[in-house]
Amino acid sequence: MxxxxxxxxxxxxxxxxxxxxxxDEIQIKRRHVDDPEAEIRRFRTAKEKALSELQQLYDKALTDVGEANAMIFEAHQLMLEDPDYNDSVENIINTQKVNAEYAIGVTSDNYAAIFEAMDDAYMQGRAADVKDVSNRLLSQFAKKQNASxxxxxxxxxxxxxxxxxxxxxxxxxxxxxxxxxxxxxxxxxxxxxxxxxxxxxxxxxxxxxxxxxxxxxxxxxxxxxxxxxxxxEILVAMRKKQAVEQEQRELLETLKGKENVTRSGQKINLYANIANVSDVGAALRNDAGGIGLFRSEFLYLENETYPTEEQQFAAYRQVAEMMAGKRVIIRTLDIGADKQVGYFNLEKEDNPAMGLRAIRICLTRPELFKTQLRAIFRASAYGQIAIMFPMIISVSEVRRIKEIMDEVKTGLRADGIAFSDQIETGIMIETPAAVMISRELAKEVDFFSVGTNDLTQYTLAIDRQNRNLDSFYDSHHPAVLSMIQMAAENAHAEGKWIGICGELAADLSLTERFLQMNIDELSVAPGMILPLRKKIREL
Structure with missing residues (x-):
């Protein structure tokens, strides 16, 4: 083996x-041509045929994998029509008096090299698209088309x-x-x-x-x-694993489209937690009602330097569009503690879990914060986006955040950039301080979302990363559950909704307790949505 x-x-x-x-490997040979104009006509004819093929692929993908993914082939059509790409091919034909195939090959190599040299992983992935488009063009010249x-x-x-x-x-x-x-x-x-x-x-x-x-x-x-x-031995073990997966798939099919409602009629929203754009497919397949936690810090963790406003805007917009009007809650930057990023140049701390992290970084580096907020507000024009701020401990923090958001909105209006005026703002309830003043905090925001991982850590004074304390760590501790209930009661007293996006949200042994607390929303890993729906419908 x-x-x-x-x-x-x-x-x-x-x-x-x-x-x-x-x-079939496409062999490219350099040939001298006496009539560059005729060669350019060959190139343009091949391009029209390739565009037609891409349209057919778009139509097929639309049926197989949906509009969001079919847009790959729309993007390939745009790439084929890109003036810089076309000018490069035609310029090589004209100046070097060479055949179209060679000019396409050189242009493809040059453009792919540019993308591959970029620091951004997403842009590096576009090198494959350039090669794919160019190979489609080259295949038009082959006497024998590539067999399927x-x-x-x-x-x-x-x-x-x-x-x-x-x-x-x-x-x-x-x-x-x-x-x-x-x-x-x-x-x-x-x-x-x-x-x-x-x-x-x-x-x-x-x-x-x-x-x-x-x-x-x-x-x-x-x-x-x-x-x-x-x-x-491996065959037997893996067949058992397959059987479990099959049961899950059957569960998915039977529960799709059904309400998250108990036998007595109590309803609750089930949303998905995601870390990047690629997770949206899993959220949709599992019938998520929305995105309850978009961990935006992964855009920073996966980058070698601060992601630009445009990079962030592209990601937030794509998620909003793919969710097609369903609520998408973006948590602002939550760097620090166990999520360290080298280029932030944060000082070494004896106790990083209680140090400069999350909203504290944003409020001490307002330009960094404003860049992210601009990207989020711009994306709000393309779907139902909400913003959530982590590690809040005071009303004054929330009011300062509001001032910064107003500055960002003023700047966007001055630039003539569209954004939604209906964007909801909320905070994470993950510190005992936030719980104890939750009634006052609820007057400042539209919603709460409980981060049970940190709330448990801070309530029990136990570092959740320390394995030596596993026997003392109790996520079901009565104090933790009492804090969640207090936050829920204070949110509802001010007419605001409350969700849970931490690990406890997916704990099926606590689902009934959360319903008794009148929690409005649970946000979990996509694969847990349907098992959770099953549990809710049985209560």
Missing amino acids: VILQGKSVFGGVAIGKIQFFKR FEMTEQVIIAADDLAPSETVQLDKDKVLAFITVEGSANSHTAILARTMNIPAVIGIGDTLTPKYDGKLAIVDGQEGKIYIDPDE
Whole structure:
């Protein structure tokens, strides 16, 4: 048995034979041409054919994976029509008097290199798009069009990498999983895999070779592992894991579209917690009523420097659009404590959990805060966005935040940039101080969301990262539950709603207790939404 390790893109277990993806290699040769104008006409004709193919792919993807993911091929059409790309191709043909194929190949390499050199992981992923678009153009010149990849049985697709157009054309009924040598978790292909519910492991490296073609394998998407020629013990264990997944899928299908309501008629909202744009697919598949916690700090954790306003705006806008009018609650930057970012240059602290973190960083670095707020407010024009502020301990903090938000709004109006005037603002209840003054805080905001992880830590005076204290740590401690209840009562007394977005929200043993507290919303990992709905409907 051989075990290969890669990066998980989408969970799930698949068992079957490996089939390596084969594509016709397009050979590019440099040829001198006497009539550059005729060669440019060849290029433009090929471009029109490629645009037509991309439109067909868009139509197919629209049916298979929805509008948000079909837009990949709309973006590819725009890339093909990009003036800089076209000017580069035609300029090479004119100045060097060479064939269109060579000019396309050089332009493709140049543009892909630019994207690959960028620090941003999302932009690096666009290099694959440039190559995909260019290969589509080049295929128009080939006498023999690339034959479609044939699968005679259900298989695990293996490849060096897969372009979005290749992924969407696969026969989904015959794809058990896909595994790749290279690949980015931020690539369109990865997003499509998650949307299509195909277990996927990428970045396996050179250990994944064609010598495994036809071998029996197991893909454990959750662990990012590939078992080739698995022994009987692993086969039995993985089949059991598959059976559990099948039960979950059946649960998902039966509960989709149903209300989160108890037998006695009490309703509660079930939202999803996400860390980035790629998690939205899982939220939608699991029938989330909205996004209760968008952990915006992951935009900072995944970057090598401060994400720009445009980067943040693009992410927030995409989530708002994909959720199509459902509430999206974006938590502002929550860096510090166990989430350290080098380029913030924070001083070393003896007790970082009680140090400069979250809203404290934002209020001491207002320009950083304003950049994020501008991006969020701009995105609010594209959906129902709400803002939530972490680690609040005083009314004065909330009032200072409001002043900064007013400054940001004034700046946006001056710049003529649209944003929603109906955006809700809320705070995290995760300190005992916030609980004790929650009645006063409720007068300042539209909602509360309880962060039970930190609330438990601060209430019990136990570092939740310290394994030596596990026997003392009790997330069900009566003091913690009493604090949640106090915050709920004070929120409702001021006519405001309250949710829970910490780990306790998904604790099925506490669901009934939370309903008794009249909690209005529970926000959990996408995979917990339907089990939680089942629990609620049985109470």
